[in-house]
Amino acid sequence: MTVEETPPTLDEVAASFRDARGDGADEDWARSAAVRFVLDDVRGPLARQALAGLVPVVRESGEPARELFGDAAAWATERQAAWRAEGVPASGPDVPTTVPELVHDLFFGAAVTAVVLMVVRLLTEGWDLDLNLALVLLPLLMSLGILGVRIVWHAAMRRFPRAGAVGVAAVVLVVYSVLVAGVFAVTSPVSFGQRSGLWMLAAAAVYGLVASVVGRRWPAPDPTPPPDAVGSDEAWQRALRAALRGRGDVPEARVRAVVDEAVRHAADAGRSLQQEFGSPASYAARFAPDAAVAGRRSAWWWTATALAPVALFATYVVADGWHWQGAFVGLGLWFALCVAMAAAAWRRSVAGARSSGP
Structure with missing residues (x-):
């Protein structure tokens, strides 16, 4: 199935699994895989193309998707690992x-x-x-x-x-x-x-x-960005830093370590960085995300956002004194949403730190 034939939404891709054999279980499998892609921030066009490419296999074999490809979430995770090995930027900003x-x-x-x-x-x-x-x-x-x-x-x-x-x-x-x-x-x-x-x-x-x-x-x-060829080693290093920082899941110390290691390796090989590693975007894609960093940054974002309704609440109290106001309902809902999102992000950060620990 070509890129042009790929359905424009993940929902339509999942529906095409049901049409392949007339079995709703195949659609459920595709939706589970799609959820894993979405949770891992895989670029939409790439996720749709990867799933749509399985539809002819299901149709021609007549076998259930689960028997052909195994657990949906595990398949999606393995697909992402393969993209990293190939240097394909799977997780978009x-x-x-x-x-x-x-x-x-x-x-x-x-x-x-x-x-x-x-x-x-x-x-x-x-x-x-x-x-x-x-x-x-x-x-x-x-x-x-x-x-x-x-x-x-x-x-x-x-x-x-x-x-x-x-x-x-x-x-x-x-x-x-x-x-x-x-x-x-x-x-x-x-x-x-x-x-x-x-x-x-x-x-x-x-x-x-x-x-x-x-x-x-x-x-x-x-879904496949063109390779970003870079002229000089200095420009290549800048592009690699930008690609790693832009992912939002790599700490600054690791960015510096990755760049320094690439420079040393290319110098030992007597080749330019472009010749040794290819495009900066492809090289950056080979590094697995740091779940703890991504969760922590999201947690700090929601924690800071929670300060906004608190500040507005203080403004109301200072201006009119303490008494019940209807606006407090909206501020309370806003604050509760931010706290819930921040708590979920902190949990993801802790879980990511534990899974990547020794």
Whole structure:
């Protein structure tokens, strides 16, 4: 099955397993493998192509997928190990890297945010609210802000150690907040009158529809990136540092050790780094992820995010004194979500440290 024939979503790939033999168990197997790929941040096009390539085998053999390929999660893990051995960058960054991905993630995030905002507003202000253009655009602006910070963070991590990346992301967040304030000042006067909060569902439906159309109709990029040939050894080293840092699962000390070892090995062989190891991206892909580092960085991110509702709560108390306010419901939900995500990330970090320990 060629890349062009690969279904555009993992859901459709899984459905093609059921069509191959008419057995829903094959679809369940494919969905289990897809979940493992998603949890391990495998690039979507690569995951879809790997699974879709198994469909003709299932169809021609007439055997269940589980008997042919074994446990689904184990197969997905082995497939990733094979990609590492081949130098194939399997785990993409956790940010959109193409325009179709960016547009899809932007509107999907806006749809989810619109539903959350509707629930919060209904809990804090009742069924009716003053619906204006600013409120309708708020989910899209929030989604853009979250995506923008993540993209800037990823780009900064490729160029700087963590402290520098934090500084760059913080500056971008402040600038964007000022721009959002300006947009609100312009759009808030455009009022649609007193409406039911359920009207926010209409905004969510529009955002979700755009995300669905983009996800299905915009062609997916080639799952195999072109090799990034580099001219000089210095440029090769910079590209390797960027590739390792951009993964988000390699500590800075290990980045330096990998680069230094590659330089020594190439010098001993009397060859350039490009000649000895190939492209920096392929060489970086050969190193297994550090689950403890990835979990720890995610945990710190959610821990820091949990400070935002705490700061807003303190602002309400300082401004109006201590008394119950409906806004506390939304802040409590926000804080609880951040705490839950941070706790899950800390658990992953501890589990990763134990599994990689002596």
